Amino acid sequence: MNEYKVKGLTCANCARELQEEIQKLPSGKSASLNYHSGKLKIDNSVEIGKVKKILSTDGAFLVTENDEHKQVHPQGINLITILCLSFFLYCFAFVVDNWINEFLAVGLFLTATALSGYKTFIKGLKNLGKGKFNIETLMTIALIGALSIGEWKEGALVAILFGLNEYLEGLGMQKARNSMEKLLNIAPKKATIITDGIEKVVEVTSLKESDLVIVKAGEKIPSDGLVIDGKSSVNEAAITGESMPVEKGLGEEVFGGSINNEGLLKINITKAYEDSSLAKILHLVEEAQETKTPTELFINKFAKYYTPIIMLISIIVMIVPPIFLNGSFSEWFYQGLAVLIVGCPCALVLASPIAIVSGITKNARNGILIKGGVFLEQLGRITTVAFDKTGTLTKGEPYVETFIEYESHSLLLSASIEKSSSHPIAKALIKKAGEEKLILVEPEEVTTHSGSGVTAKIGDKQYSIGNEKQVSHVPIDDRVKKDLLDIKDKGMTVVLLADKDKILGIFGISDEIREESKEVISHLHKVGIKKTLMLTGDHESTAQKVARHVGVTSFFAGLLPDQKVEKIKGISETDKVAMVGDGINDAPALASADLGIAMGKGTDSAIETADIVLMQNHLGKLPSAIKSAKKVNAIIKMNIILALGLKLIALLLTIPGLLTLWIAILSDMGATILVTLISLTVLYDK
Incomplete structure (x- = not known):
């Protein structure tokens, strides 16, 4: 498939019609023209000359490397100039009509009509010849009809208002597109690479794994890598949506697109740019705006039938009253022409895309990657959110929550024995010793016993640390038994330290609960989530402790991965459920839910697994994402009601014979303006 950028698309409905024409070409069946992104995807074998010809019928054109300089904006400026001139002529014609000469006024009205409506008129005549009835065809018939019965003033006003309507419609979508393009432009373009001690500026796309780059203060980091020299704070807003700087030093991971705030960083590239977190995020965001939601698909299907139905109503209005109700033929012919204008489905087709693109863009800025409009719509319908415990509601990092020393220096001895271990519990003990500012000693004869613990010699004494099995060689008195039971009841993992005679200390190890978890759960309930669930493989007491806290x-509790899937499937039968996990070991549950939400700071597995990715690696912005999704859904419904409601009011005015051409065009124009402005509130909502 070839992909082209298309400029000059006038409306969503016109883009749909152009797509249908391109699909009729040989090998063109799979062609897609997306109004949201202004992109055309066609099979390699499709004749590009014929595609250009089809696009030119609507004033659109392909943008290639050779004509990138072409812009839509100058056309927009010219259109405004023409519309202003037409409106001036229209106002001047009124003065001439009343004070100077009626025939001169007619000439001025016709000039104003021709200036603002000639493109529509030419397109309409071509479409009429092909038997194709779209908005240009309807407007052309209406204009010819109005002029034929001497309605010069109304014909001119309709042409001017229609031109303004088209301009505003394109402007709204362009605003949403510009916002998306601004987001996509955060990608770095150049990198300073070091080869044999020589610095050289190269294109980011040429970077390979293991390349060495330097990033000066204020520059963007070109791709994912590890810091091998230097220390600085880095703004990772491009990845996470959070502008608070993160300190980076030797051996720490950095992401492409983040900004080095100060100092000089020397970075070893670990991923070629196209494989970097930023490149994947931008690619997915770009793809997201091209997916059509169920609502959009329904509207597009409805629009196909809407115009022919309105045309039929128009013919009935023209014929029935004069023949059967003794009405004036000229009066009802005029009413029928006005009904024709109501047949324009542009405002209806525009009801969804601007809101969807705005919602995806806004969330992407906040570090929430939504992979398509369909998932944004789905997020707004969620009633239940299920969370994995480890790494989601908790940090997935054990820490010492409590410890009891029966002999002094128990923490020092425990951390010293574990100092060379990479086990998570060992790290928790070492971290606690560091917090207590203890200076560790060097153990001897360290032996690891799989599944139970470690033995080691310090000084002239032998020590054991681990679970109850590891210290089974010593007696446990009533005091220790009581403390053990108390720690277990609180849902903590027990670690014991003993010498050859007795228990020296007990440590209660827990998975640290994320600071934001409790507040996030509370906010979720406030934004309309009815149920929040926690699914975990941990035992009951640990699960109960975390659940009560958050x-x-x-x-x-006690769920295996396949049991989590069954639980999610069961809940999905009655509720719309989203599953939130870390995107690594929760893939089956994420896939089984109506919506999978993964946490992961740019990790490949998180980006690839879920429908939505929280790039901050915490839950903080999940409630705001759901709130914005609900707002998008509400706006789309409101837009559909407005678009159809204003047209229905216009149609009802035909019953008492009050519908005029300018009221008909204003009903469509009013709907377009309201739909556009309401949709753009998503983008600027704080």
Whole structure:
């Protein structure tokens, strides 16, 4: 498939009609022309000359490397100039009609009509010849009809208002597109690479794995990598949506697109740019605006039948009253022409795309990657959110929540024995010792016992650390038993330290709960989520402790991965459920839910697994994402009601014979303006 950028598309409905024409070409069946992104995808074998010819019928054109300089904006400026001149002539014609000469006034009205409506008129005549009835055809028939019965003033006003309507319609979508393009332009373009000690500026796309680059203060990091020299704070807003700087030093990971705030960083590239987190994010955001939601597909299908139905109503209005109700033929012919204008489906087709693109763009700025409009719509319909515990509601990092020393220096001894271990519990003990500012000693004869713990010699004494099995060689008195039971009841993992005679200390290890979890659950309930669930493989007491702390409505413990899937499927039968996990070990549950939401700071697995990715690697912005999705859905419904409602009012005016050409065009224009402005509020809503 070849992909082209298209400029000059006038409206969503026109883009749909152009797509249908291109699909009729040999090998063109798979062609797609997306009004949201202004992109055309066609099979390699489609004759490009014929495609250009079809696009030119609507004033659109392909943008290639050779004519990138072409812009839509000058056309827009010219259109405004023409419309202003037409309106001036229209006003001047009124003065001439009343004070100077009626025939001169007619000439001025016709000039104003021709200036603002000639493009529509030419397109309409071509379409009429092909038997194709779209908005240009309807407007052309209406203009010819109005002029034929001497309605010079109304004909001119309709032409001017229609031109203004088209301009405003294109402007609204262009605003949403510009916002998206601004987001996509955050990608770095150049990189300073070091080869054999020589610095050289190259294109980012040429970077390979293991290349060495330097990033000066204020520059963008070109691709994902590891810091091998230097220290600086880095703005990762491009990846996470959060502008608070993150300190980076030796051996720490950095992401392409983030900005080095100060100092000099030397970075070893770990991914070629096209494989970097930023490139994947931008690609997915770009693809997201090209997917059509169920609502859009329905509207497009409805629009196909809407215009022919209105045309039939128009013919009935023209014929029935004069023949059967003794009405004036000229009066009802005029009413029928006005009904024709109501047949324009542009405002209706525009009801969804601007709101969808605005919603995707806004969330992407906040570090929430929504992979398509369909998922944005789905997010707004979610009633239940299920969370994995480890790494989602908790940090997935064990820490020492409590410890009891029966002999002094138990923490020092425990951390010293574990100092060379990479086990998560060992790291928790070492971290706790660091917080207590303890200076560790060097153990001897360290032996690891799989599944139970470690033994080591410090000084002239032998020590054991681990679970109850590891210290089974020593007696446990009533005091220790009571403390053990108390720690277990609180849902903590027990670690014991013993010498050859007795227990020296007990440590209660927990998975640290994320600071934001409780507040996020509370906010989710406030934005309309009815149920929050926690699914975990941990035992009941641990799950109960976390669930009680964060405030979920219910929890399920001791679940294996396949049991999580069954639980999600069961909930999905009655509720619209989103599953939130870390995107690594929760893939089956994420896939089974109505919506999969993964956490992961640019990790490949998180980006590829879920429908939505929280790039901040925490839950903080999940409630705002759901709130904005609900707003988008509400706006789309409101837009559809407005677009159809204003047209219905216009049609009802035909019953008492009050519908005029300018009221008909204003009903469509009013709907377009309202739909556009309301949709853009998503983009600027704080």
